[in-house]
Amino acid sequence: MDRKDRRLYLAVVLCALVPYVPALWNSFAMDDLYIILWNPLVHSMRGVWGAFAAPYWPPDLGGHMYRPLPLATFALDWSLVHGRPAWFHAINLLWHAGTAVAVTALVRRWSGMAAAVVAGAIFAVHPVHVEAIANVIGRAELMAAAAVCLAVYAAVVRDSVIWSGIALLLGLLSKENAAVAPGLIIWAWALGIGPSPSAEAPVRPTRRRMAQFAVSWVVIALVYGVVRWGVLHPYERYHAIAPVFLGESAFAGRLTAVAALADVARLLVAPLTLRVDYSPGERTIVRSLLD
Structure with a gap:
């Protein structure tokens, strides 16, 4: 060097x-x-x-x-x-x-x-x-x-x-x-x-x-x-579901995940409107392609 x-x-x-x-x-x-x-x-x-x-x-x-x-x-x-x-x-x-x-x-x-x-x-x-x-x-x-x-x-x-x-x-x-x-x-x-x-x-x-x-x-x-x-198996009965997904369809869950991925990609290019918490509970549910 x-x-x-x-x-x-x-x-x-x-x-x-x-x-x-x-x-x-x-x-x-x-x-x-x-x-x-x-x-x-x-x-x-x-x-x-x-x-x-x-x-x-x-x-x-x-x-x-x-x-x-x-x-x-x-x-x-x-x-x-x-x-x-x-x-x-x-x-x-x-x-x-x-x-x-x-x-x-x-x-x-x-x-x-x-x-x-x-x-x-x-x-x-x-x-x-x-x-x-x-x-x-x-x-x-x-x-x-x-x-x-x-x-x-x-x-x-x-x-x-x-x-x-x-x-x-x-x-x-x-x-x-x-x-x-x-x-x-x-x-x-x-x-x-x-x-x-x-x-x-x-x-x-x-x-x-x-x-x-x-x-x-x-x-x-x-x-x-x-x-x-082997480590996690004893705890697999415990599931944490973000309240935003309760009662929603699997399709809505997938759409919300896609929207989150798009948001992450945007932040890499234009890191504006940063938030302290990006967990699922902080997101808005996406139910259709028009949301």
Whole structure:
């Protein structure tokens, strides 16, 4: 890494950290209270390994979701600082800065310096990331995003089934949306993006190598699915339904989900009218294509 690259990454790190410095003075808020402040699982070092056998949401709140890695880091943080929120927020900022650097490195690998700076800076300061960074439990998104970047890098640049698979598994143990990593890898293959930007022709792995990656994804999905089911199965009788969906048809539920997806896409391009809560309970039901 030469001096120019170091300056590039330093600029991206500053873009990621400076806007969020005020978050260090925040306390725990919203879901932080249930997942961290009032959750005895993360109040001792036992939670570091106990998180892998426990649901993300405490059992008395339904026992939903399986995200052990963020819980393990919360337990480690609590053991170090006894629940001081400033430390938790600082760790989130470091995760955000690291992920922004990973995004920059990926773009730098296949594009010029200017494109890498723009991509890294946009990722670092994009307003839609506020919830994931300033809310402590948003660490799950930060960890999953970092793992996805590493999985793509290991597959496309290093052609490593093992390291890409490890990164994918760590991402899934952080948050479910890391499941997009195989899709991004396949997309990179389809575009012919290879290990080096200097390649004159599209670079793709052999079919045999692609099959090895595919097999690893299936194995990871099966292992993750079995473990997740084993942990969450005792709580599957508990279902949380947003009041907005009560008494509505399945079609209305699907239309509302499509509208939510369109809203998310809009926010990526034009991050206006941001809200503090994007949960289903905060949405208006969509019953027809004309709504």
